[in-house]
Amino acid sequence: MHGTRTLEPFAAEEFTKRLRAVGEEGYHDKHPFHLLMHEGKLTKAQLQAWIANRFYYQAIIPKKDATILSKSDDPAFRRAWIHRIIDHDGTKEGEGGIRKWLVLAEAAGMQREDVESFRYVLPGVRFAVDGYLMFVQTHSLMEAVASSLTELFAPKLHTVRLPVFEEHYPWVDKKGLEYFRSRLIQAPRDVEYGLQYVLEHCTTRELQEKAIVALTTKCYILWSLLDSLYFAHISPGWPPPLWPR
């Protein structure tokens, strides 16, 4: 499209820099909804809306990672990737990241059934998150892995989330913050592997460009989720008609 086929691939360092640049500009930690959250300016209802909507994202993560597993021919890759599913689902009832998110929801004063039913998930959030699953289903293994590289930018965010919640939202019961604590350990381990995989498998400029587009698309998904929350719950503050159902 841009004649990238004929160009030399970027060296690993330059390619990594370009991947990081996507996050520096487009990762959702810079979204106005996120800024308000971390400044402690969300009302209880707004923070609850974030927790309920973000749960829809949490809930599809294992399906996304199972789709990635299903694309790989390499047992070593699958062994390295499968723990992401286990991290989210746990090894028995009452464990795992999804469960921890529901504990957060309850700690923030919500009914578990209201969150699990996706009742308060905005249509725009559904479309964006479903789009993430569809992206992974319809793209190459490398692109699917590249779309996961938003983890490159997550640890900084998770580090501040714990003190933010403790300071600004003291009405959220402490036991609800376990999810953030566990991600501090899991995400850096995951991203090391994902980044290495993308660096190794992008052997041409064209593949490198595809990786950058995949990561950009993922940033749009996370950003779009917060756009919908901002639009419905902050300004102009218009949830859609016919909702919730």
Added chain:
Amino acid sequence: MHGTRTLEPFAAEEFTKRLRAVGEEGYHDKHPFHLLMHEGKLTKAQLQAWIANRFYYQAIIPKKDATILSKSDDPAFRRAWIHRIIDHDGTKEGEGGIRKWLVLAEAAGMQREDVESFRYVLPGVRFAVDGYLMFVQTHSLMEAVASSLTELFAPKLHTVRLPVFEEHYPWVDKKGLEYFRSRLIQAPRDVEYGLQYVLEHCTTRELQEKAIVALTTKCYILWSLLDSLYFAHISPGWPPPLWPR
């Protein structure tokens, strides 16, 4: 879920009334972006943004209708439905609804290539419209047909669009309005068939409820498209970072 399996199906008249009620509350003619458009209050850039983003929707319609065709075992149904694809694609280069929309874009001062490339399509619009295609791919033929029933509510909107454009946006060249003119004839013919199909094939209350959910989902898609336009181009007026690419 609601024990609907045990309930008697609604009579045709009541069922039709309930389908229409979805549009009365949720069809996008009531969206603030649409109200501004029809009051003549959009700037040139805002109207152009609508045309460019709505083109992404226009462009997937034949793919959506081909998916519907592919689900039917009945030649009579396929014969009745196929003309929708032909309406949009035409029978030769330079014809059809998609081409007419590009003529509208040019009449509104845009470069055809900027519109065809989807360069100015907002990520949230992509997710919603892709979600429509995915809905049709992953649901039954009846639900896919029911999701098309937003046509029930379109003719009223198309009727006013012509005078609205002529009065409020005189800078749009008249030759660009052919799309709206053609839909005045096509949509009422289409909807008659689609409504009849849904009435005949929803033989239980459960199926009727599924049809209502399908139509509601479609309303969310159209509504979400305008939410994204409003958020990026009117208020708060924040297009996402990394966009357009």
